[in-house]
Amino acid sequence: MARIGPVGPFRAQMRLLYFIRDPYPCTRRDVLTLFGERLHALGIGSDIVATLQRETDHGDPARGGPGHDGTYWPAGAEHLHVPSQRPGLKTLGTLLHDLRMLWRASGYDALVVRDKIVVAALAIVICGASRVFYWMSFPMPEADLARARSHAERRFRRVALWLRGQATGVLLYRFVVPRAARVFVQSRRMGEVVAARSGRNGGLVAVPMGIDEVELAAGGAVPNARVAGDPFRIVYLGSMDRLRRIDFLLDVLREVMRRDPQRGYRLVLIGGASTPDEYDWLVQRVKESGLSGFVEMPGPLARDEAWRLAGGCHLGISAIPRGEVFDVSSPTKMLEYLALGLPVLVNDIPDQAQILDCTAGAGLCRPMQADRFAEAVLQIRADYADFAAAAAASRPWLQASRGYEVLAGRVAATLREALPDGR
Incomplete structure (x- = not known):
């Protein structure tokens, strides 16, 4: 596990432990610009928990970018898992890394879990639902089930995707969404779907993709x-x-x-x-x-x-x-x-x-x-x-x-309103 300390003299008014599913370093603007820059400027720092993209992926036209280039996460510390090259061990290693970070989360004001359904469920159990915010940028269970129905995958892979889609769908809509402090969704339409599937009518906050x-x-x-x-x-x-x-x-x-x-x-x-x-x-x-x-x-x-x-x-x-x-x-x-x-x-x-x-x-x-x-x-x-x-x-x-300054204000207001001490 690699850990890199916060950059500069900035002291955050609120500290988040931020779990992301995306390979790191992540260039997605709703990660880097929103959390790394705009929320940081509003006094909300975040230590990021992620899986390091392997150097063997460098330059691969399908992977979309280089490995870690030494640039620090601008909003706080990096807690990075260096994955095994064996797929099964990679998944297990990532989960164990996230679990270790959950056990160390007592010093944070809140946890934001992006698209990691199992980790969000564990966070609710270990850290308490009142501090856990789920960020749903993509309907992962539905995507697994759609791929399982296609003929682009081999039969064994389709069965595995179907099983994972069914299991994570139950976990997301029956456990994580009803219990999380707030759920950030990517669109108003996603909020409507999540509400219908989970039975939760409040605390769903739409934060669409923005522009820098x-x-x-x-x-x-x-x-x-x-x-x-x-x-x-x-x-x-x-x-x-x-x-x-x-x-x-x-x-x-x-x-x-x-x-x-x-x-x-x-x-x-x-x-x-x-x-x-x-x-x-x-x-x-x-x-x-x-x-x-x-x-x-x-x-x-x-x-x-x-x-x-x-x-x-x-x-x-x-x-x-x-x-x-x-x-x-x-x-x-x-x-x-x-x-x-x-x-x-x-x-x-x-x-x-x-x-x-x-x-x-x-x-x-x-x-x-x-x-x-x-x-x-x-x-x-x-x-x-x-x-x-x-x-x-x-x-x-x-x-x-759709500017990220406006969207960051919406996220910051939601976090401060939902947390017990209103920080």
Whole structure:
């Protein structure tokens, strides 16, 4: 276990022990920016408990980044588990590491457990429910059950996923959610689903994905000027996992090119996948589609480089499969497109539809059907100047409604209101 002490002279008014499921170092903005920076600035420090991403993952296009680079967690100490390379031992070692940290948690004001259902249940038993806050960024049981129903996994793996999904679903909705001090959910829709499945009607706090207002202020949202004859570049920024149905975008591109064969189009897919096999599957689908010459796949990039490449495109696209897994999500990519001044084309999951309602004219919302998306691409291209101007004008709304300073204030108020001493 690696432990690195707090940085600088800062003394927090409240100390959190913060467990995350994501491999560390974690670049997710709802971890690094929200907890590492904005809550820290509000007097809420956090010591992070995480599993270190192995150096063997460095540079793997499916893993999305390097190993630990020595940068300290800005809000406090790091308690890092160095995992075994054997999958079974890795899971057991991580659980034992988290359990050790729970036994040492008496000096903390509260524990925030992100997406680790078993750890949250143990925290409630060991530390008391009044100090435990569960952070639900993704419906883990539902995702396991969805993967178990697919044919992308081998039979034994599907059975294991089904068993895990059933067990963690019972533990989450019948034990953790009803007892935790508060439950942070990623969208209003997720709050409705969690309430229905757990019977808990209060204490569910929606904290959607946000945008870093510092980066927003530093970057210029200038609508991209198109030079006659240049291809119209459509960008997707995010995960390439099969569950995301990125191959749908290939169908859209093919239909756009069929309807408008005289003008050029390119699809730019920026990001990695959860495993090398998932990424390789999409690479193979691109080859089989016959569209290799029209699709660019630079893989996972550093945030600045990804934004630079995306900012050189004309249209940001976000097609999120409907269903119990993703209907409750709050995608970051739509916010990033708007921050870059890109018009957006999205499908009708609740959070995306709500954002488009609040940024009128910045894009189009259509059902996830290839012909409807293709029609919308052509419509946006035909009226590009108006759509791009509306996207650029959405920045004040992004900062006021989805800036992490605003979201941090919501989290801080919830923590202070829920804790017995109101710190």
